[in-house]
Amino acid sequence: MTVLWFSRRVAISDALWKLVLKAHPILTELSAAEQAQLRTLAEEFLGSMQFRWGSGVERNEKTRAAVAVLACLPILNLGLRWYRRWRTVLLVEHDYDTDFFEVDEAGVVHEGVDLASGEFGTLGSVVLSLADVAQSGKGSGFNVVVHEAAHVLDCADGSFDGAPPLHKEMDRTRWAEVFTAAYEDLQRRVAGAPRAETHRRTAAPRYGSKRRRRNIFDPYAAEAPEEFFAVASELFFERPRRLQAEYPAVYRELALFYRQDRVS
Numbered sequence: 275m276t277v278l279w280f281s282r283r284v285a286i287s288d289a290l291w292k293l294v295l296k297a298h299p300i301l302t303e304l305s306a307a308e309q310a311q312l313r314t315l316a317e318e319f320l321g322s323m324q325f326r327w328g329s330g331v332e333r334n335e336k337t338r339a340a341v342a343v344l345a346c347l348p349i350l351n352l353g354l355r356w357y358r359r360w361r362t363v364l365l366v367e368h369d370y371d372t373d374f375f376e377v378d379e380a381g382v383v384h385e386g387v388d389l390a391s392g393e394f395g396t397l398g399s400v401v402l403s404l405a406d407v408a409q410s411g412k413g414s415g416f417n418v419v420v421h422e423a424a425h426v427l428d429c430a431d432g433s434f435d436g437a438p439p440l441h442k443e444m445d446r447t448r449w450a451e452v453f454t455a456a457y458e459d460l461q462r463r464v465a466g467a468p469r470a471e472t473h474r475r476t477a478a479p480r481y482g483s484k485r486r487r488r489n490i491f492d493p494y495a496a497e498a499p500e501e502f503f504a505v506a507s508e509l510f511f512e513r514p515r516r517l518q519a520e521y522p523a524v525y526r527e528l529a530l531f532y533r534q535d536r537v538s
């Protein structure tokens with residue numbers, strides 16, 4: 275049986291689309307054709323995804339559209355089927371204090387302690403802090419929506435290991451060599467720097483603000499290979515030229531996987 279779970283579309287009006295483009299400078303780098311494709315994908319995403327709003331969070335059409343558009347940027351040339359395991363977006367106001375925040379298939383929110391994978395849960399839910407969503411898409415390198423979307427893609431083959439299922443034309447060995455070398459290089463660079471206090475991605479700088487960052491990567495990326503892939507994906511869409519200049523091999527592998535070239 276074929277399940278057409280994303281057959282419904284929720285239209286993004288012209289006015290709303292303009293607002294979303296204006297609020298996210300990275301989207302202006304896209305061609306007109308890519309923008310049109312992104313808008314359609316985001317409309318399908320809105321039709322397929324359940325949005326839930328944490329306590330105290332006001333339902334907001336612009337936020338919902340912004341999350342959909344940013345979430346669809348990585349799958350622009352891959353398709354929505356890559357998100358078939360992703361069912362729910364839970365929007366909370368700030369970085370949430372609860373270590374474990376999960377929505378089950380019946381829509382019931384469970385809270386507990388210690389979920390190592392942070393905001394992407396095993397039941398197909400992604401929790402996003404609105405404060406962090408508001409800082410995404412600005413070209414700074416930080417993008418919590420792309421970060422969590424990358425985790426979803428990583429898990430598309432059932433394993434959360436920093437490597438999404440690669441396309442047939444890609445070389446698995448090369449991917450592993452490139453990402454392992456870059457990850458180990460970053461681990462050496464951040465050795466001695468303060469460790470992130472939680473296993474969670476936030477917009478807060480990990481180095482002191484006066485200390486010049488020595489590397490394009492947030493040290494959080496050195497926590498685990500899956501975090502490296504997610505942070506590299508943020509950079510691919512937020513600061514592609516700098517990523518290509520500093521980590522050309524990583525940039526190339528990501529361009530092959532995402533089927534996008536963000537510097538041309």
Ligand SMILES: [Zn+2]
Nearest residue numbers: 392475501504
């Ligand atoms: Zn993460």
